Amino acid sequence: MEKYRKALKENKLKATPKRIAIIKFFLKNKKYASAFDVYCHLRANFKKIGFPTVYRNLDNLTKIGILTKFELDEKNLFYYGICAADKGVHHHHIICERCHKISDFELCNFESLKGEIEKETGFLINHHNLFLKGICKLCQESMGGER
Amino acid sequence: MEKYRKALKENKLKATPKRIAIIKFFLKNKKYASAFDVYCHLRANFKKIGFPTVYRNLDNLTKIGILTKFELDEKNLFYYGICAADKGVHHHHIICERCHKISDFELCNFESLKGEIEKETGFLINHHNLFLKGICKLCQESMGGER
DNA sequence: CTCCTAAATGGAAATCATTTTCATTTATAT
DNA sequence: ATATAAATGAAAATGATTTCCATTTAGGAG
Numbered sequence: 001m002e003k004y005r006k007a008l009k010e011n012k013l014k015a016t017p018k019r020i021a022i023i024k025f026f027l028k029n030k031k032y033a034s035a036f037d038v039y040c041h042l043r044a045n046f047k048k049i050g051f052p053t054v055y056r057n058l059d060n061l062t063k064i065g066i067l068t069k070f071e072l073d074e075k076n077l078f079y080y081g082i083c084a085a086d087k088g089v090h091h092h093h094i095i096c097e098r099c100h101k102i103s104d105f106e107l108c109n110f111e112s113l114k115g116e117i118e119k120e121t122g123f124l125i126n127h128h129n130l131f132l133k134g135i136c137k138l139c140q141e142s143m144g145g146e147r
Numbered sequence: 148m149e150k151y152r153k154a155l156k157e158n159k160l161k162a163t164p165k166r167i168a169i170i171k172f173f174l175k176n177k178k179y180a181s182a183f184d185v186y187c188h189l190r191a192n193f194k195k196i197g198f199p200t201v202y203r204n205l206d207n208l209t210k211i212g213i214l215t216k217f218e219l220d221e222k223n224l225f226y227y228g229i230c231a232a233d234k235g236v237h238h239h240h241i242i243c244e245r246c247h248k249i250s251d252f253e254l255c256n257f258e259s260l261k262g263e264i265e266k267e268t269g270f271l272i273n274h275h276n277l278f279l280k281g282i283c284k285l286c287q288e289s290m291g292g293e294r
Numbered sequence: 295c296t297c298c299t300a301a302a303t304g305g306a307a308a309t310c311a312t313t314t315t316c317a318t319t320t321a322t323a324t
Numbered sequence: 325a326t327a328t329a330a331a332t333g334a335a336a337a338t339g340a341t342t343t344c345c346a347t348t349t350a351g352g353a354g
Contacts, residue, residue, distance in 0.1 A: 014301060014350050035340075050304040055341060057302090071218050076312070077340070078221065094270050105268050110277075113256050121252050122284030123241050129278045130257075137269030161321050161330060182311075197333040202312060204331090223341070224311070 001027075004066060007087070011064045019057050021045060023066060023082075031100040032070075032081035068093055068102070070131065092129070096136035098143075103136070148174075151213060154234070158211045166204050168192060170213060170229075178247040179217075179228035215240055215249070217278065239276070243283035245290075250283070 004023050008015050025041050026033070033041075035054050042049040058080050061067040065087035067080045072095075081102035085091040091106045110128050118125055135143070151170050155162050172188050173180070180188075182201050189196040205227050208214040212234035214227045219242075228249035232238040238253045257275050265272055282290070 012301085016302065016350070018303085048304060051340090052305085052342070053303055069221055071221070074216055074218070074225065076223065076225070078223070094264070094268055094272070096270065097273065103268050103270065105264055107260065107264050107267055109256065109260050113254065117241070117252055117254050117279070118281075120254055121241055121250050122287075123243065123250065123279070123281040124287055125241070125279050125281040126244065127280040131276045131278070132264070132270070132272050133274040134265075134270040134272040140269075140271055159330085163321070163331065165332085195333065198311090199313070199334090200332055 007064055007066060011060075013060055013064070018042060018046065018049065018053060019061070022054075022057055022061065026067065026080070026082035030082060030102065032079040032095060032102045033100075034077055034079055038080070092131065094132035094134060096139055097133050098135055098139040101136045101138075154211055154213060158207075160207055160211070165189060165193065165196065165200060166208070169201075169204055169208065173214065173227070173229035177229060177249065179226040179242060179249045180247075181224055181226055185227070217242075239278065241279035241281060243286055244280050245282055245286040248283045248285075 001020075001024070004020075005015050008019065013019070021042060022038060025038060035051070035058055038058065039049065039051060039054045042054065058067060058069070062069045062080065065083060068083040069078055069080050070093070071078050081093070081095070083093075083104060085104040085106065089106060090108060091104045092108060093102055093104055095102045108130065110130065114125055114128075117123070148167075148171070151167075152162050155166065160166065168189060169185060172185060182198070182205055185205065186196065186198060186201045189201065205214060205216070209216045209227065212230060215230040216225055216227050217240070218225050228240070228242070230240075230251060232251040232253065236253060237255060238251045239255060240249055240251055242249045255277065257277065261272055261275075264270070
């Protein structure tokens with residue numbers, strides 16, 4: 001948690017109770033959640049809580065690299081998850097389609113592909129994003145052989 | 148164009164003038180566009196045109212693999228682009244950040260990474276998506292050495 | 295510890311892309 | 325030419341997200 005307080009301070013964001021609660025919420029279950037999910041969680045712990053606060057904070061935390069934001073199913077709904085990787089470290093995310101856990105991994109061989117793709121497409125590549133979906137270890141185990 | 152008419156028929160979608168116009172619109176400029184962009188284009192060519200028709204058709208065409216849908220800037224706005232690859236062929240997309248051209252490429256070495264990531268994360272990977280942004284050949288040329 | 299100020303917050307209303315509903319029109323198989 | 329399932333448009337609904345603004349609060353300075 002200290003790590004996050006520090007990150008907030010470095011980015012001139014106050015460590016408000018709600019911000020801390022949001023971070024803890026994600027840290028605790030490691031699952032991705034929608035703004036509405038977060039709102040519901042906070043509503044259970046604070047007398048007052050408004051949607052603007054939820055959205056603003058999710059955005060703030062995403063901007064400073066504590067959370068990651070992504071869109072699923074092309075359903076016009078965004079999800080957020082805790083970003084385990086340290087800020088600035090190149091990494092990608094993988095989500096569990098069953099329990100919605102979100103994990104980071106740094107393994108990425110894109111650089112070795114980059115040149116070839118640039119040759120094939122004629123593009124000069126500036127950014128790449130690899131997004132994975134699968135089944136996490138725990139879910140694999142709990143599912144046993146079935147599926 | 149015949150190719151697209153055939154694809155429509157195979158998917159039990161009628162070759163309505165507006166559908167054809169949408170496909171032609173994307174084929175012509177090869178750039179990605181929002182539903183609103185498409186709406187504006189159609190409005191210039193048809194007396195009557197409604198948003199529902201635009202959205203429904205963009206979705207239909209995406210479903211049968213003629214278009215590809217994606218989200219940019221996490222701004223809650225979706226874009227569509229023509230998908231050059233044949234349906235079923237594994238491929239990814241790259242967009243030009245300058246002119247918004249969208250291209251396909253089949254080069255993908257993900258399989259060679261898959262095992263390693265599965266070992267590192269414990270996940271069983273079901274889907275992967277590689278999304279690239281860069282500058283296309285024409286824009287590179289038109290920009291000259293600058294930038 | 296108290297003050298001060300910029301930052302954060304909540305409620306209400308606004309925004310705005312997208313979707314639903316439903317009556318009318320149209321593409322196309324027969 | 326016709327029958328019919330599919331497509332369409334207008335209007336209204338939806339629903340996630342954002343704006344506005346008055347009030348509250350975190351946290352550094354003194």
